[in-house]
Amino acid sequence: MTTVMDDVVARESRYVLQTYRRSPVTFVRGEGVYLYDADGRQYIDLLSGIGVASLGHAHPGLAQAIAHQMKTLIHTSNLFFHPLQGELAERLSTLSGLQRAFFCNSGTEAVEACLKFARRYWHSRGAPRAEFVALDESFHGRTFGSLSVTSDEHYRKPFEPLLPSVKFVPANDAAALAAAVSTSTAAIIAEPVIGEGGIRPLTPTFADAIAAACAKTGALYIADEVQSGLGRTGHPFYFQALNLRPDLVAVGKALGGGVPIGAALVSQQVADTLSFGDHGSTYGGNLLACRAGLCVLAEIFDGRLGEQIARVGSVFERRLRAIAASRPIVKEVRGAGLMWGVDLTRDAAPIVPAALERGVVVNRTADTVVRLLPPLVITEAEAEDALGRLDAALGAVGATA
Numbered sequence: 001m002t003t004v005m006d007d008v009v010a011r012e013s014r015y016v017l018q019t020y021r022r023s024p025v026t027f028v029r030g031e032g033v034y035l036y037d038a039d040g041r042q043y044i045d046l047l048s049g050i051g052v053a054s055l056g057h058a059h060p061g062l063a064q065a066i067a068h069q070m071k072t073l074i075h076t077s078n079l080f081f082h083p084l085q086g087e088l089a090e091r092l093s094t095l096s097g098l099q100r101a102f103f104c105n106s107g108t109e110a111v112e113a114c115l116k117f118a119r120r121y122w123h124s125r126g127a128p129r130a131e132f133v134a135l136d137e138s139f140h141g142r143t144f145g146s147l148s149v150t151s152d153e154h155y156r157k158p159f160e161p162l163l164p165s166v167k168f169v170p171a172n173d174a175a176a177l178a179a180a181v182s183t184s185t186a187a188i189i190a191e192p193v194i195g196e197g198g199i200r201p202l203t204p205t206f207a208d209a210i211a212a213a214c215a216k217t218g219a220l221y222i223a224d225e226v227q228s229g230l231g232r233t234g235h236p237f238y239f240q241a242l243n244l245r246p247d248l249v250a251v252g253k254a255l256g257g258g259v260p261i262g263a264a265l266v267s268q269q270v271a272d273t274l275s276f277g278d279h280g281s282t283y284g285g286n287l288l289a290c291r292a293g294l295c296v297l298a299e300i301f302d303g304r305l306g307e308q309i310a311r312v313g314s315v316f317e318r319r320l321r322a323i324a325a326s327r328p329i330v331k332e333v334r335g336a337g338l339m340w341g342v343d344l345t346r347d348a349a350p351i352v353p354a355a356l357e358r359g360v361v362v363n364r365t366a367d368t369v370v371r372l373l374p375p376l377v378i379t380e381a382e383a384e385d386a387l388g389r390l391d392a393a394l395g396a397v398g399a400t401a
């Protein structure tokens, strides 16, 4: 007898371009922090679709808002005004302190926009600068510009040549950064918490070095908050925790709660160097995506969710540090709020199936790191339950090491 899973895998392996190695689970429904597979089995989601399902699954408020919007008007293009784009831009401006927003559809597009706007800034000033300085272990997306500032050879190599004018420096190496940034640098780009590269928050010393290098050379700073932004770390943006003042900020993932949307937030100084026609997107900031964004931001920032994220974030920190102390397989835990990495002494790949077996969804990144990006609505009890199961998975895999 073939199962739903067999049918899905057979059809995909025949018709879908094979660029993803998927875990052998077919999710068909979700509710809050829970996902359900085709056999009705329940899982606690500690990944939220890689930091996207910020309000969890099938959130009634978000579902209602987007259903209503779909029955009203979904898309008209950027050739016309609609009432929601300015409202969402204003909201993001208040949260970030950056004056203006450009809307797109994904994280990589947000980064592309930031890179282009940085180049445009220097071009408009009559002193073109081509160079970008980025970090080892960074990840900024898969399109050509974003890939050019992404360090991983595995992602880059088959697609070279990429942008030639990118210098990489080790994260948290202030001296290397100071040596790399010059008056030829258009912008420094860095994730305030390196995500894909293993959940590595920038140190305050390194943040100061970014600010100092920008002040000395005029280089702009692009904060890629696609993964770390919008409440995930317990701050609206992690650059705020680091006392940084970026000129451009890339956001995506959590903003739509699952409806694709991204945005490049820019300072007035950068905005002043851009003109009509400099950049564009057919879908970017349409009514559906903006409705989702407005609903998500209201849920995260208007109620008591911020306090809950702080409380549950401390549960994660306490439990993960206890796990690290008791499990020799764990080398280190890193993170903030609801963004954590459990760095192992070995490849983390076997933890994913071991966790799934115990009804928990996690992800492996940077080879040795178990990445946790739960929905922001996760409660203390749900966190305790999920981390207990993760601990058991670590124990089982550790016992076989």
Ligand SMILES: Cc1ncc(COP(=O)(O)O)c(C=O)c1O
Pocket: 050, 106, 107, 108, 109, 111, 139, 140, 141, 142, 191, 195, 196, 224, 225, 226, 227, 228, 252, 253
């Ligand atoms: C920090 C960061 N920037 C950019 C991206 C690219 O986002 P997307 O996959 O939506 O293009 C990601 C995706 O993981 C990311 O973590």
